[in-house]
Amino acid sequence: MTFSNIILFLTALFSALMAGLFYAFTCSVTVGLKLLPNAEYIAAMQAINKAIQNPLFFICFFGILLLLPFCTYLQFSAPSSTQFWLMLFASIIYFAGVVATTIFGNIPLNNALEKFGLLNASTDAINLQRSLFEIKWNTLNTIRTISSIASLSLIIIACINANKNG
Numbered sequence: 001m002t003f004s005n006i007i008l009f010l011t012a013l014f015s016a017l018m019a020g021l022f023y024a025f026t027c028s029v030t031v032g033l034k035l036l037p038n039a040e041y042i043a044a045m046q047a048i049n050k051a052i053q054n055p056l057f058f059i060c061f062f063g064i065l066l067l068l069p070f071c072t073y074l075q076f077s078a079p080s081s082t083q084f085w086l087m088l089f090a091s092i093i094y095f096a097g098v099v100a101t102t103i104f105g106n107i108p109l110n111n112a113l114e115k116f117g118l119l120n121a122s123t124d125a126i127n128l129q130r131s132l133f134e135i136k137w138n139t140l141n142t143i144r145t146i147s148s149i150a151s152l153s154l155i156i157i158a159c160i161n162a163n164k165n166g
Contacts, residue, residue, distance in 0.1 A: 008158060009159065038123075038126045039126050041130055042129060086154045093147050098144045098147050106141065109140070110137075
């Protein structure tokens with residue numbers, strides 16, 4: 001196994017972990033949270049948004065940000081290999097669909113929700129806060145889910161192609 005193949009494997013692994021996280025939120029967490037009353041929904045999302053900020057999550061989230069471009073670079077050859085193009089498109093999809101969506105969409109929503117004072121809020125304010133958050137956040141998470149799965153699919157194809165070629 002070459003150094004390049006090890007990095008390709010790690011990129012696939014980290015990508016799979018992130019895609020799995022977004023997928024789990026889409027098909028189970030948000031579905032379950034939808035059933036909660038408004039105040040309990042906000043409290044649960046505030047707790048989740050705090051809990052996810054931990055070393056295991058950060059290793060994968062930031063690790064893939066380093067691994068994708070590095071792996072893409074390692075796959076480059078002249079003329080450009082299929083693995084390079086697969087990794088380049090996987091990187092573009094991931095950075096646009098996951099990273100940009102997270103930075104410019106989900107994080108601002110999470111920050112606004114974190115500042116919301118649930119304990120002192122009226123029922124109307126709680127209802128409004130949920131309506132401002134839930135649909136937008138879920139839509140953005142769906143974008144992250146689809147993007148991370150598409151990116152992972154290209155990385156898996158690159159792994160298969162690398163195995164065929166060497």
